[in-house]
Amino acid sequence: MSKRILSGIQPTGHLHLGNYIGAVRQWIELQHSYESLFCIVDLHAITVRQKPEELRAAIRRTAAGYLACGVDPEKASIFVQSSVAEHAELAWVLNTFTQMGELERMTQYKDKSKQHAQNINAGLFTYPALMAADVLLYKTELVPVGEDQKQHIELIRNLAQRFNNHYDKPVFTVPEYVPPKQGARIMGLDDPTKKMSKSAESEWNAIALTDTPDVIRKKIKRAVTDSESEVRAGDDKPALTNLLTIYSVVTGKSIADLEKEYVGRGYGDFKTELGEAVVAWITPIQEKMATYMNDAGELDAVLDAGAERARAIATQTLKEVYDVVGLGY
Numbered sequence: 001m002s003k004r005i006l007s008g009i010q011p012t013g014h015l016h017l018g019n020y021i022g023a024v025r026q027w028i029e030l031q032h033s034y035e036s037l038f039c040i041v042d043l044h045a046i047t048v049r050q051k052p053e054e055l056r057a058a059i060r061r062t063a064a065g066y067l068a069c070g071v072d073p074e075k076a077s078i079f080v081q082s083s084v085a086e087h088a089e090l091a092w093v094l095n096t097f098t099q100m101g102e103l104e105r106m107t108q109y110k111d112k113s114k115q116h117a118q119n120i121n122a123g124l125f126t127y128p129a130l131m132a133a134d135v136l137l138y139k140t141e142l143v144p145v146g147e148d149q150k151q152h153i154e155l156i157r158n159l160a161q162r163f164n165n166h167y168d169k170p171v172f173t174v175p176e177y178v179p180p181k182q183g184a185r186i187m188g189l190d191d192p193t194k195k196m197s198k199s200a201e202s203e204w205n206a207i208a209l210t211d212t213p214d215v216i217r218k219k220i221k222r223a224v225t226d227s228e229s230e231v232r233a234g235d236d237k238p239a240l241t242n243l244l245t246i247y248s249v250v251t252g253k254s255i256a257d258l259e260k261e262y263v264g265r266g267y268g269d270f271k272t273e274l275g276e277a278v279v280a281w282i283t284p285i286q287e288k289m290a291t292y293m294n295d296a297g298e299l300d301a302v303l304d305a306g307a308e309r310a311r312a313i314a315t316q317t318l319k320e321v322y323d324v325v326g327l328g329y
């Protein structure tokens with residue numbers, strides 16, 4: 001039997017190039033070789049206040065985004081986290097295996113509690129235990145996510161081992177982190193020291209998959225660049241490295257080839273042509289996304305089928321967990 005992979009994205013706004021390059025792009029490749037589960041993690045999304053109608057729209061848009069980028073519902077189960085109740089149930093059990101000190105060390109928690117100082121809720125704090133439930137519920141072997149999630153995966157591995165050791169039973173599979181081949185951390189266009197993020201304050205930070213061609217061109221024109229005008233990647237050129245990574249992903253050309261193409265040419269040409277390359281790459285994705293958004297029945301059918309397949313595995317694992325823990329009567 002092929003190995004199982006699971007990954008997910010929060011429906012907290014619009015999917016952006018960072019989500020695509022750090023996560024979805026790997027899924028599309030891996031779905032051919034692995035039993036794949038890709039969820040829209042709406043329970044995670046409410047650790048930050050969401051407007052109900054916007055959250056529901058974002059859930060559907062995120063699912064349409066997965067499909068439009070090339071996730072194949074015949075090969076992968078696409079589902080919404082809250083439609084498989086076992087995620088929340090297992091999260092409770094795993095909370096009791098997670099130490100406060102471990103959660104306090106999580107950099108995502110530290111960042112988010114600065115960003116949402118008015119609402120540092122317990123859910124934000126225990127986010128990694130819910131993420132552990134997402135992964136462990138399916139006895140997932142591989143987790144393809146961006147580099148920002150690596151620390152969470154480490155914690156999930158520890159939790160799985162701790163639980164198995166405590167009950168002396170190999171209930172959970174210890175998962176492995178799968179890093180993206182390229183662009184593990186896509187940086188904000190407005191600030192190459194911070195990751196591109198759905199909830200960034202500046203509208204110039206991220207390129208959303210739903211941005212219009214004009215907005216994309218404008219965002220790239222305004223993107224921060226490094227000193228001196230040479231188009232090349234390198235530790236001393238974080239902004240250009242980021243832009244070249246994006247350019248390479250959307251065109252399939254290597255960074256070395258792109259650097260050669262721009263020898264003796266300045267940032268102006270580079271940005272104009274990068275803008276056009278992103279627009280050319282994104283246009284068919286946007287067309288497919290619109291098709292799925294306009295066919296509610298088709299999207300529902302994909303999500304229903306995905307949830308059913310996920311539930312079949314989830315109920316089994318939860319039963320096993322309850323049995324070893326001694327829950328029920």
Ligand code: AQP
Binds near residue numbers: 013147185
């Ligand atoms: N900038 C990024 N570069 C590479 N990968 C990224 N990912 C996110 N940003 C980048 C990867 O996308 C997946 C889904 O992320 P998420 O929505 O669950 O949460 P996040 O990592 O916190 O993403 P955002 O965009 O920053 O969302 P908000 O603003 O809502 O917190 C993960 O695999 C992640 O690694």
